Amino acid sequence: MVRWNGAWIMAILATVSCGDRASPGRSEAVPAVGDTVAMVDLKVGFVYVGPIGDAGWTFAHDQGRRALETRYRGLKTVYVENVKEGADAERVLTRLAQEGCALVFATSFGYMDAVLATAAKYPRVAFMHATGFKRDANVGTYFGRAYQTIYLAGLAGGALTTSGKIGFVAPVPIPEIIRHINAFTLGAREANPSCTVHVVWTNAWYDPAAEKDAALSLMDTGCDVIMTEGDSPAPLQAAEERGAFAIGYNSDARAFAPTRFITAAVWDWSVLYSRIVDEVLAGIWKAEDYWWGIETGITKLAPWGPAVPETVRQRVGTRQREITDGSFDVFHGPIIRQDGTEAYPAGARATDEELLSMSYFVQGVAGTIPK
Amino acid sequence: MSAAAVILRRACRDLAVIAGAVGTVLLACHVVLGAAGIHGAGACAALFRESLGTRYGFSESVVKATPLMLAGLAVAVAFRMRLWNIGGEGQLYAGALAAAWVALFLPRCGIPRVMLMLPAACAAGAAWALAPGILKASLGVSEILVTLMGNYLAMLLADHLCYGPWKGSTTFGFPMSDRFPADADLPTYAGTRVHGGLAIALIGAVLLWALLWRTRWGFQVRVAGSNARAAEYAGYRIRRDVVVVMLISGALAGLAGGVEMAGVLHRLQPRFSPGYGYTAILVAWLARLHPLAIPPVALFLGMLLTGGEQLQVSAGVPSSLVDILQGLILFLALAAEAFLRRRHGEARHPELSGSPAVEGSGD
Numbered sequence: 001m002v003r004w005n006g007a008w009i010m011a012i013l014a015t016v017s018c019g020d021r022a023s024p025g026r027s028e029a030v031p032a033v034g035d036t037v038a039m040v041d042l043k044v045g046f047v048y049v050g051p052i053g054d055a056g057w058t059f060a061h062d063q064g065r066r067a068l069e070t071r072y073r074g075l076k077t078v079y080v081e082n083v084k085e086g087a088d089a090e091r092v093l094t095r096l097a098q099e100g101c102a103l104v105f106a107t108s109f110g111y112m113d114a115v116l117a118t119a120a121k122y123p124r125v126a127f128m129h130a131t132g133f134k135r136d137a138n139v140g141t142y143f144g145r146a147y148q149t150i151y152l153a154g155l156a157g158g159a160l161t162t163s164g165k166i167g168f169v170a171p172v173p174i175p176e177i178i179r180h181i182n183a184f185t186l187g188a189r190e191a192n193p194s195c196t197v198h199v200v201w202t203n204a205w206y207d208p209a210a211e212k213d214a215a216l217s218l219m220d221t222g223c224d225v226i227m228t229e230g231d232s233p234a235p236l237q238a239a240e241e242r243g244a245f246a247i248g249y250n251s252d253a254r255a256f257a258p259t260r261f262i263t264a265a266v267w268d269w270s271v272l273y274s275r276i277v278d279e280v281l282a283g284i285w286k287a288e289d290y291w292w293g294i295e296t297g298i299t300k301l302a303p304w305g306p307a308v309p310e311t312v313r314q315r316v317g318t319r320q321r322e323i324t325d326g327s328f329d330v331f332h333g334p335i336i337r338q339d340g341t342e343a344y345p346a347g348a349r350a351t352d353e354e355l356l357s358m359s360y361f362v363q364g365v366a367g368t369i370p371k
Numbered sequence: 372m373s374a375a376a377v378i379l380r381r382a383c384r385d386l387a388v389i390a391g392a393v394g395t396v397l398l399a400c401h402v403v404l405g406a407a408g409i410h411g412a413g414a415c416a417a418l419f420r421e422s423l424g425t426r427y428g429f430s431e432s433v434v435k436a437t438p439l440m441l442a443g444l445a446v447a448v449a450f451r452m453r454l455w456n457i458g459g460e461g462q463l464y465a466g467a468l469a470a471a472w473v474a475l476f477l478p479r480c481g482i483p484r485v486m487l488m489l490p491a492a493c494a495a496g497a498a499w500a501l502a503p504g505i506l507k508a509s510l511g512v513s514e515i516l517v518t519l520m521g522n523y524l525a526m527l528l529a530d531h532l533c534y535g536p537w538k539g540s541t542t543f544g545f546p547m548s549d550r551f552p553a554d555a556d557l558p559t560y561a562g563t564r565v566h567g568g569l570a571i572a573l574i575g576a577v578l579l580w581a582l583l584w585r586t587r588w589g590f591q592v593r594v595a596g597s598n599a600r601a602a603e604y605a606g607y608r609i610r611r612d613v614v615v616v617m618l619i620s621g622a623l624a625g626l627a628g629g630v631e632m633a634g635v636l637h638r639l640q641p642r643f644s645p646g647y648g649y650t651a652i653l654v655a656w657l658a659r660l661h662p663l664a665i666p667p668v669a670l671f672l673g674m675l676l677t678g679g680e681q682l683q684v685s686a687g688v689p690s691s692l693v694d695i696l697q698g699l700i701l702f703l704a705l706a707a708e709a710f711l712r713r714r715h716g717e718a719r720h721p722e723l724s725g726s727p728a729v730e731g732s733g734d
Contacts, residue, residue, distance in 0.1 A: 051690060080683045081690040086643040087635045090564070091431045091677060095684050098427070109545065110640060133545075173534055174545050203530055203641070370534040 039074045040281055042103065045096030046079040047089065049108035050206040056231035056250040057205065057267075061107045061130075063251070064269030068277060071270075075277070085110025093118040097125045103280050105273070106130065108205070109174065115139055126285050128276060131176055133356065135287050142272060142290040143176070144298040146249075147183035147355070148323050149265035150227075151330040152301055152316050153247045154187025154197075156262050157225045159312045160245050161188075164195040167218025167244075169228035169235045171205050173369050175358045177229055182362045183330050184227060189364045191315070198223055199367030208232040219244050225262070236261065245307070252302035261305030271297050291352065295324045331355060336363040385711055392707035399699045407692055414686040418696070421681040422674035428681070430563035434635065436666070436673030437565075438463070438627040438644075440572035442651030443658065443665040444579050445496075445623035450660050451583065452596040452616045458503065458518025459624040460648025462496040464525035466625025468532065469495030470632040471639040474555035475537065475548055483554040489571070489629045496625015497618045499525060504617030508610040514617070526642065533641040548639040557634040568630030573666055575623060580662040592616060624648060650676075657704060659712070675700060 046065050050058040058081070065077050078099060080092045089111045096104050097118060102125060106115045109131045119127045119139045132141045157166050166188055170177050185197040198221065200214040207230070215226050215235035225245040228235035233253035239246035240257035248254070248264030272292055279285035292298045301320070304313055322328035333344030338361040344350060350358075361369065400415035421428040442459045449456035470488040477484060503517035530546075539549035557567035583589035595602035595609050602609055627647060636643055654672055658664035679693040688696075 045684075078684055078687070080680055083680075084642075084645040086640065086645060087434065087631065088645060088680070091434075092680050092684075094427070094431075095421075095681060099684050110547075113550075113636075113638070172546065370531065371536075 040072045040277075041074055042072070042277065042281060043076045043078065043099070043101045044068060044277065045093075045099070045101035045104040046077065047083050047092055047096070047104070047106045047108075047111060048079060048081045049083060049085065049110070050231050051081050052079070054206055054231045055233045055253045055256070058107070058231065060250045060267040061105070061269055064267075064273045065105075067270030068273055071274060072277065083108075083111075089114035090117050093127075094121065097122040101125065103277065103285075104128070109176075126276075126280050126287075128290075135289065138287055140276075140285075140287040140290065142276075142292075144267065144272070144296075145291060145293040146265050146267070146299045147179050148294040148330055149299045149301055150180045150249075151183040151187040152320055152323070153227065153263055153265050154184035155191050155316050155319060156187075156308060156312050157184070157227060157245065157247055158188030158191030158195050159315070160262060160308070161192060161195055161223075161225045163222050163224045164192065165221070165223045166195060166197045166225040166227060167215065167221075167223030168197050168199045168367075169211050169214045169218070169226065169230050170199050170201050170367075171230050172203060173201055175356060178361065178369060179355055179358045180229060181365060182358065185362055185364045186330060186335070196364055196366045197227075199361075199365060201367075201370065202230060204230075206231040208234040211235050212238045215239060216242070233257075248302070254302065254305060257305075259305075260307060262308055263304055264302040266300055266302050268297055268300060293323075294320070295326075337361070338363055338365055388707050388710050392703045396700050396703050399703070400696055403692060403695055403699070404688065407689070409686060409688055414682060414688055415696070417685050418678040418682050419674060421685070422678045427563070428677065430560075430565050432670060432673040432677050433569060434564045434566070434673075435677050436669040437568045437572055437634070438631045438647045439651055439654050439669040439672055440666050441568070441575060441627035441630065442624050442647050443654035443669050444572070444575055444662055445620045445627070446651045446655035447658065447660040447662060447665060448579060448583070448592075448623070449616055449620040450596075450655055452592050452612065453599070454504075454507070454613060454616055454620070455515045456500065456503070456518050456617060456620050457515060457652060458500065458521040458648070459620075459627075459651050460644060460646065461518065461522035461525035462499045462621040462624035463628035463631075463644055463648045464522075464529050465499035465621075466492035466496040466628030467632045467639065467643070468525070468529055468628075469625070470629040471532075471537070471548060471551070474551035474632070475639075479554075484552065485555050485557055485633050488555060488633050489626060492625045492629025492632070493622040494625070496628065497622040499625065500617045500621025501614070504614040504621075507617070508613040522648065529639065529643075530641045533639055537639060539638070546641055550638045551632070555633055556637060557630060559634070564635060566630065566634030568634040571626065571630060572669075575626070576662045576666050579619075579623075583662065588612075624651075627651075653701060657701075657708065659708070 048058040052058055052062040065079060068075055069077055078096060083089055083092050085108055093104060093114055104125060105128045107130045112129060112132045112134055115127050115129045116134060116136055116139060119136055123138055127139045129139060129141050131143050135141055168181055170181060181199060188195050188197055198218055200218055202210040202214050204210060211230040211232050212234035215238040218226060219242050226235050226239040227247040229249045233256040236246040236248055236253055236257040240260045245262050246257040246260050247262045250267055252264055252266050254261040272290060329349050331350035333348040334346045335344040337343050397415055404414050422432045442463060445459050469491040473488045473491045474484050499521055503514045506512035506517055507514045533546040537548045539547055541549055559566045583593060591607045592612055595607060595612060654665060654669050658668040675697055679697055682688045682693050683690055
């Protein structure tokens with residue numbers, strides 16, 4: 001925290017004090033990632049649920065970590081991979097605090113209890129828990145509105161399916177994934193109102209074999225577009241082998257489906273991580289919920305694959321601009337649930353609380369949520 | 372040559388083998404880590420420095436070792452009788468489910484819930500092992516396959532309960548039970564996460580040793596494990612013993628799940644076990660299936676596993692390299708153990724003949 005450039009502190013104070021909500025307004029300037037800033041003295045810890053080479057969720061977070069090291073001279077990062085969401089997590093978090101980390105990112109939902117327990121022991125350390133919902137004096141939560149990007153990917157997928165059946169490889173039936181499946185389906189059915197989205201659960205965040213099997217079984221039932229939210233690119237590979245279109249998640253893993261890749265809803269955690277580091281350095285970090293949208297760049301579409309026609313690119317591009325400038329909301333009525341009842345009448349919009357606890361499928365999804 | 376000289380020479384040989392194994396481990400660390408551009412010997416020392424040198428690190432190794440001890444005992448008692456119960460993981464989950472059920476759904480009844488959770492965990496683990504035991508005893512069905520399948524069944528049942536009927540009311544639809552009430556917690560030791568399960572595991576080790584080496588029934592089990600035909604010839608009721616041993620094994624593994632629930636996690640989460648039931652097989656073999664050797668061996672593994680995390684934190688070693696190192700260390704430990712056993716086996720026969728008292732001292 002020493003040798004911190006005074007002008008920067010003023011700039012950040014000005015930026016942050018604009019609103020009490022942690023999410024930046026559309027007009028606020030987030031410092032561009034890549035600009036190296038003044039010398040800092042800060043150690044940041046990361047706990048990952050998978051290996052950094054998973055080409056997915058953990059890989060994306062690790063890219064964010066690397067961006068911090070590039071951007072801040074003197075900033076050190078420490079990470080631990082493959083940390084199970086059980087009794088081990090609290091020990092790893094404690095070690096990171098003991099190691100002198102002033103800021104720790106816990107990047108999987110199942111670390112929740114461990115984060116809260118460790119944070120109580122180390123009140124001077126700032127903890128940020130991804131995808132969680134419990135906060136404390138020094139525990140904030142963060143995530144991005146990937147549903148916006150996934151809706152756009154669904155728009156492209158719906159336009160490209162000829163069989164009218166799209167397969168969705170889904171990891172774990174929690175509100176986050178259900179929200180994403182619904183957003184994807186709303187997009188797909190906007191492009192092709194008769195298409196259906198078929199869901200197979202793998203019940204694991206990272207299981208390349210199960211993810212591939214799920215993709216293969218979906219293609220066996222006639223799906224010609226495969227969307228995956230698993231942490232591995234195995235479903236993309238499977239789709240390429242069988243000649244189905246593929247949509248990815250987390251990172252731009254087009255290399256695994258060079259000819260059949262449509263796009264991917266990718267994360268750029270560096271924008272959020274830089275912002276939080278800035279706040280911690282300036283001493284103004286607060287334990288809040290950060291749920292950033294497409295306008296911040298935290299979630300975005302990967303560049304189009306070669307097989308995506310120009311008309312589709314333009315259609316999606318238009319919607320993307322509308323979401324970015326706030327004139328279009330993915331979850332706006334009328335939205336009909338899978339069972340035929342109305343979730344939102346025309347003109348109504350889902351609130352953040354409703355989105356965060358979403359536990360039903362919308363019309364057009366073929367599949368069930370385990371009960 | 373006098374007996375003392377024989378013992379001395381053997382001790383020297385053993386020490387040489389152990390020193391050789393440790394040296395090979397250090398060399399292997401140096402080569403593996405050196406290839407990744409990390410200072411090998413220093414990082415290897417860091418693996419154990421934290422877990423041996425600090426109170427917190429040591430306490431965490433004990434926390435990690437506690438379920439390994441109980442599950443290791445479970446494996447050892449079955450393997451003693453050459454019953455290949457590799458379903459420790461499933462029995463552990465069954466025990467955890469039963470403990471969670473008691474904690475979540477049993478109404479208050481005067482005594483702390485934790486006092487009922489642990490017996491329930493034992494019973495559920497035993498029940499999970501009962502079917503493989505009966506199938507083995509009555510039809511000769513391979514217990515390897517049946518216990519292995521039991522693992523998937525129990526894990527998927529836990530998934531189902533977490534995602535479905537037991538999903539908490541305060542978890543926003545996320546797959547986990549609510550936190551257990553406070554009277555479902557095992558006491559912890561002085562500001563650490565070390566909990567009452569440790570005492571239970573240590574007592575369990577002594578009881579199991581007494582059962583196997585101090586009772587007639589234990590003798591029968593060990594005879595049946597060494598030579599089933601001889602045991603049958605001696606008129607032992609092997610079929611019955613198969614079922615009983617499986618029940619004891621399952622109960623111990625179930626208890627491992629129960630203490631993990633009541634001692635550490637305090638709520639049911641899907642896939643909460645990082646493979647304790649499988650690591651326990653390694654613990655049991657390294658301990659030569661001897662109950663009293665299992666706690667120290669489990670502690671060694673606990674240190675190795677928690678030290679691996681520390682290696683990532685302090686030395687920046689990638690987790691895959693940590694896994695390779697841990698594998699190498701275990702491989703060399705097993706090799707040294709096998710080497711020592713063979714040497715002793717050669718030397719033992721003349722001394723052992725006509726000295727049945729040695730039998731009482733264990734393996």
